[in-house]
Amino acid sequence: MNLVYRVTERRRLILVEHAVQKMQGFAQHRWWDREAGGVLLGRHLLDSHDIVVDDVTTPQDSDRRSRYSFFRSAKHEHIARQRWIDQRSTSAYLGLWHTHPEADPTPSSVDRSDWIQAVSRDTFEGDRLFFPIMGTQNIRIWTLSRRGMFRELKLQTNKDHEQDDSLD
């Protein structure tokens, strides 16, 4: 099931099922599960202005993980770069995801500063990055623009019939 979020009046963020399932696989349901995370990989659709998350990177040996923290290593950037090369520059870096051991996740101050740093320092297309947090029940997504506008995206629908032909 794809998840569709409203970004602006004309623009949606679409997480394809494959990417959602990969993140869900790391949801911290057990007390010993550690935080997980990675980068979002996908495309800006030129015709519809929609943004599609096709895939995500998952925890690497070089990451530092605990129940309440996740430090992403440079390995994720290397994977994203390699993907970009392999797919002839069609796979874009779209943001960062991680898990929280809570049902309905909210960003910590560490998360917010991490996101501000990503937007100011990372190289990316478009005017914003996306930051999903996978809780044990809900996945919530925040966005930060280059101009510093910070807000949460509204889930538009999680129904299959919303699926767009342009995704094929």
Ligand SMILES: [Zn+2]
């Ligand atoms: Zn966090």
